Amino acid sequence: MLKATLGIEARLGRERTANRNGPRTLDIDLLFHRDGGHASASLTLPHPRWKSRGFVVIPLKHLLDEPVIVKDPAWDSLRAEVASLEADASGLRPWQGPTPWIKKKD
Numbered sequence: 859m860l861k862a863t864l865g866i867e868a869r870l871g872r873e874r875t876a877n878r879n880g881p882r883t884l885d886i887d888l889l890f891h892r893d894g895g896h897a898s899a900s901l902t903l904p905h906p907r908w909k910s911r912g913f914v915v916i917p918l919k920h921l922l923d924e925p926v927i928v929k930d931p932a933w934d935s936l937r938a939e940v941a942s943l944e945a946d947a948s949g950l951r952p953w954q955g956p957t958p959w960i961k962k963k964d
């Protein structure tokens with residue numbers, strides 16, 4: 859999964875620099891693993907800092923409130939954990955650019 863994700867980033871023009879936490883054109887993070895966790899030299903799941911990142915927690919709250927997900931009890935424990943987190947929204951703003959992945963209704 860990590861190799862596939864890195865491949866997607868590369869195909870979409872991501873350039874890696876020495877500054878791991880610097881600005882980037884694209885960043886795909888793997889946050890969770892369906893079996894709970896994974897740890898290796900190149901990947902740790904759940905992502906070790908996901909709970910402290912508003913840009914992860916805030917959209918995740920919205921996603922977990924989607925009706926199709928609410929109906930699935932497999933998400934209940936994550937929903938409860940996310941609901942208990944204080945998310946810092948400073949620096950976050952709704953995307954105003956194009957969304958080609960969303961089909962417009964006629």
